[in-house]
Amino acid sequence: MDKRILIVDDEEDIAELLEDFLSIEGYEIYKATNGTSAKKILSEVDIDFILLDIMMPEESGFTLCKSLREIYSIPIIFLSALQDDTDKIRGLNIGADDYIVKDATPGEIVARIKAIERRLNNFDTQSKNKKNNIIRFKSLELNIMTRSLLIENEKVTLTAKEFDLIKLFLTYPNQVFTYDQIIEKIWGYNQGDFHSVRVYIGKLREKIEEKTNDFKISTVWGVGYKAEGVSCE
Template sequence: MKETILVVDDDAEIIELMKDFLEIENYNVLTAFNGEQALSIVNKQEVDCILLDVMMPGESGFTICKKVREVKDVPILFLSAKEDPTDKIRGLSVGGDDYIVKTATPGEIVARIKAVRRRSGQQKPGHSFNGLTIDYLSREVHKHGRKVSLTSKEFDLLSLLSRHPHQVFTHDQIIQLIWGEHYSDPHTVRVFIARIREKIEETPSQPRWILTVWGVGYKFAEGA
């Protein structure tokens, strides 16, 4: 059965170009020109992946991503004209699986869709990482089948890191994405990382999942 890709962009030329390339790769392609149309499609039928423009009339792609994440865990790739690193981090923090600048060729975009689909397939069902299971929709975490009780912010931080294994997030990026740009307590991240490790790691002083990158920040490893 063909996989279905939803392409959301207010530029008709980009939609037609991506539709052509994706259909050549044997995907079924649905299209939407704004967030409202995209949400209507997502709510009515199953899609396997969403290619989502960031800047559109009405609600932005970031807002649409958040709304999709409330009901489904479909892979989402942002497509943007902006190369601003802050936008990329924001896109990943709201639940995006990749962030592509529109200078990329259609072939590269298709390749990155395939890569995200492969990673998505590897992590499902249950988003399990060698004994640690994270359900982003129900916001529940289980370790070896037993539920782990996390606060809302603890889950947000674990979710940010685990959705992007091996990507390093700095202290400042984590503060901005989880607590907001006006929050300034430099000890907060270390405290929350320590709390999460106490709850999910077998040996918090020798973590398997949340690793420290000295002098930079933290990253999520997939366990040993």
């Protein structure tokens, strides 16, 4: 079955151009011009990726992304004319999996989507090869098949990249990962950057630390990060 992509953008010419390129690549495209129509499509169709503009009528992409993250773990990619670093940081902080400036070529956008798809497929393949798809550490329980995290038996909402990060740290306990290794394993391409890694690690830390002190992602200064004292079942 073709992967389904929802393009949320009020600029119809851009949405149509993206539809042309993505359809050639075998994706099934759905389009919405605002948050209301996007939510309606999501309630009716199993969407695999969301391409989301920021500057839209009624509801901004930032607001829409934040509300969607309370319900869905679908990869969300911001596609925006806003180029300022503060906008990129804000987008990543509220749950986006990537941020692409609109002057990017359609080919680059397709490559970014395929990179996320490969990363997700790689994690799924690894999980199918394991007898036990549950990783436990004290009060944490990570379900690889359902891509969900429980802490003290309470579900913690994670973005796709946040899930992949905690899975990486729990799968390889006490191993130090450099920034380059994290970018390669989580982003799956060479266009990630150190700042994005810091943003995602920071958000993941917040979500875990407000629930428990059992698990800690420590900074190894000048190198990267590691999960200290982890010994998983």
